[in-house]
Amino acid sequence: MERPLDYLNNCVRDDRLIGCNNCQFKELAQELYLELTQLLTYKSTLKIILAEREPERFLAGFIAACAANCPVFLCNPDWGKQEWQQVFDLVQPDIVWGMREEDAVRKLESWRFPSSPNFRTRRGTRGNGDTRKWGHFHLPNPPHPPHPHSALSTQLSTQHSALSTQHSTQHSALIMIPTGGSSGQIKFAMHTWETLMASVRGFTEYFQIKQVNSFCVLPLYHVSGLMQFMRSFATGGQLAILPFKTVESGQIYNINPSEFFISLVPTQLQRLLQNPQLTEWLTQFATVLLGGAPAWSELLEKARFHSIRLAPTYGMTETASQIATLKPDDFLNGKINSGQILPHAQIKICDRQGEGLDSNQTGNITIETKSLALGYYPHTWSDRNYFQVDDLGFFDEQGYLNIVGRSSEKIITGGENIYPAEIESAIRETQMIADICVIGVSDKYWGQALTALYVPKNSNTSTLEIQSVLKDKLSKFKIPKHWIPLPTLPRNSQGKINRQQLQQIATEFLFSTND
Numbered sequence: 001m002e003r004p005l006d007y008l009n010n011c012v013r014d015d016r017l018i019g020c021n022n023c024q025f026k027e028l029a030q031e032l033y034l035e036l037t038q039l040l041t042y043k044s045t046l047k048i049i050l051a052e053r054e055p056e057r058f059l060a061g062f063i064a065a066c067a068a069n070c071p072v073f074l075c076n077p078d079w080g081k082q083e084w085q086q087v088f089d090l091v092q093p094d095i096v097w098g099m100r101e102e103d104a105v106r107k108l109e110s111w112r113f114p115s116s117p118n119f120r121t122r123r124g125t126r127g128n129g130d131t132r133k134w135g136h137f138h139l140p141n142p143p144h145p146p147h148p149h150s151a152l153s154t155q156l157s158t159q160h161s162a163l164s165t166q167h168s169t170q171h172s173a174l175i176m177i178p179t180g181g182s183s184g185q186i187k188f189a190m191h192t193w194e195t196l197m198a199s200v201r202g203f204t205e206y207f208q209i210k211q212v213n214s215f216c217v218l219p220l221y222h223v224s225g226l227m228q229f230m231r232s233f234a235t236g237g238q239l240a241i242l243p244f245k246t247v248e249s250g251q252i253y254n255i256n257p258s259e260f261f262i263s264l265v266p267t268q269l270q271r272l273l274q275n276p277q278l279t280e281w282l283t284q285f286a287t288v289l290l291g292g293a294p295a296w297s298e299l300l301e302k303a304r305f306h307s308i309r310l311a312p313t314y315g316m317t318e319t320a321s322q323i324a325t326l327k328p329d330d331f332l333n334g335k336i337n338s339g340q341i342l343p344h345a346q347i348k349i350c351d352r353q354g355e356g357l358d359s360n361q362t363g364n365i366t367i368e369t370k371s372l373a374l375g376y377y378p379h380t381w382s383d384r385n386y387f388q389v390d391d392l393g394f395f396d397e398q399g400y401l402n403i404v405g406r407s408s409e410k411i412i413t414g415g416e417n418i419y420p421a422e423i424e425s426a427i428r429e430t431q432m433i434a435d436i437c438v439i440g441v442s443d444k445y446w447g448q449a450l451t452a453l454y455v456p457k458n459s460n461t462s463t464l465e466i467q468s469v470l471k472d473k474l475s476k477f478k479i480p481k482h483w484i485p486l487p488t489l490p491r492n493s494q495g496k497i498n499r500q501q502l503q504q505i506a507t508e509f510l511f512s513t514n515d
């Protein structure tokens with residue numbers, strides 16, 4: 001039983017979504033599904049933008065779209081004007097779920113949606129006509145007028161009884177997951193129900209569990225949040241959903257954390273570890289998955305000190321989340337790396353010529369996985385057997401994956417290769433900064449000059465002090481030449497840093513101070 005609506009119809013337990021109205025979720029999913037099948041009689045495909053804030057509406061829309069085989073684009077309701085414009089231009093949706101009709105119309109008109117200057121919105125086909133409540137609209141009008149109401153309702157009721165027998169064919173609905181927001185350009189990795197399910201199966205086999213209960217504090221439109229839903233939904237487990245801010249304020253559900261997984265990005269873990277009660281709460285979880293951005297050793301050591309059952313992961317939107325994970329027992333026993341490869345994936349480490357490397361030799365990471373996306377919308381990759389990523393890493397003798405850094409972030413200074421992660425980690429360990437990013441700025445003498453952009457912990461911390469602490473830890477050429485204090489560093493909601501923006505800030509700063 002691997003089809004979206006089957007799961008929904010056959011789910012006997014009504015407490016699967018904690019903090020959500022389960023009945024409303026089911027009803028809404030079926031209602032939206034019927035609405036889609038109805039509209040599909042007028043148009044062969046319907047592209048759906050899903051930007052719902054409420055988890056049950058988001059998930060209902062997601063399931064309905066998958067069940068009706070409609071391409072669905074997961075979107076962040078908080079994107080700014082530039083991002084929305086880019087997304088509307090790329091997608092040219094038929095349906096938008098989650099934006100209030102008036103807002104969407106106002107936004108689109110004011111941005112002069114180029115592909116459809118005269119577009120109009122239309123009320124949905126819900127019987128009560130109350131689309132604002134559901135926040136959805138269709139564009140443009142279907143080519144034929146809708147059936148008279150009586151005919152429509154008979155058709156709906158026949159379809160309703162056939163819900164679980166319909167769509168016995170393989171599900172190929174495209175699920176578009178956004179990625180790459182940190183440098184401005186949004187891309188959608190094209191997944192299918194099958195690629196996401198391959199990731200779920202890899203996960204359950206790796207952790208040797210039948211049911212996955214997840215506590216989700218990450219956005220559902222992001223792969224890290226969506227996959228928590230998929231793992232729970234597909235295995236009949238429970239899913240608790242709460243915004244991270246609510247958890248941080250100490251309002252948490254009364255669940256038994258020892259039966260749950262929770263996924264966090266490093267900045268979230270850092271914040272929870274600043275609060276003794278929440279740290280204690282976190283120690284009770286069966287597994288705390290950590291991913292989304294590189295973690296630093298000080299943070300990992302702090303988590304280990306508090307006996308948090310951490311599982312650092314390696315994966316990306318394109319692979320439908322983690323493909324390598326360090327198990328909590330290994331983590332607590334002192335290992336710091338990305339662990340073993342999940343059974344649905346394989347990783348090869350190659351040199352620049354593409355030759356495979358032995359253990360302990362660092363090279364480029366190539367991924368082969370059943371959970372690989374088909375491409376970036378609207379293009380498919382010609383060869384899905386290999387996915388070359390920007391990361392460099394090696395396997396140790398035990399076959400555990402170690403990520404060294406990003407190939408494109410490599411800095412060459414005075415002929416030496418440096419990866420920012422190592423320097424950033426050493427600077428964090430001084431405990432004199434609140435945040436740090438190291439980049440290379442072009443320099444006549446060094447080729448690239450190592451530059452630290454940092455948020456001071458105290459206003460009286462001097463960079464000389466930091467540098468003198470670093471002298472005992474790093475070789476001279478690894479100590480940044482330039483130090484630029486900033487009030488905050490540009491990070492996205494996943495904690496990923498916008499290096500491009502920092503590059504610009506650094507260039508302007510160094511130029512203006514004539515350093």
Ligand SMILES: O=C(O)CCC(=O)c1ccccc1C(=O)O
Pocket residue numbers: 223224227263264265289290291292293313314315316317320321322323
């Ligand atoms: O960086 C990405 O895009 C994927 C990150 C991700 O999925 C994730 C993020 C935090 C915790 C767990 C996971 C995971 O792989 O399940």
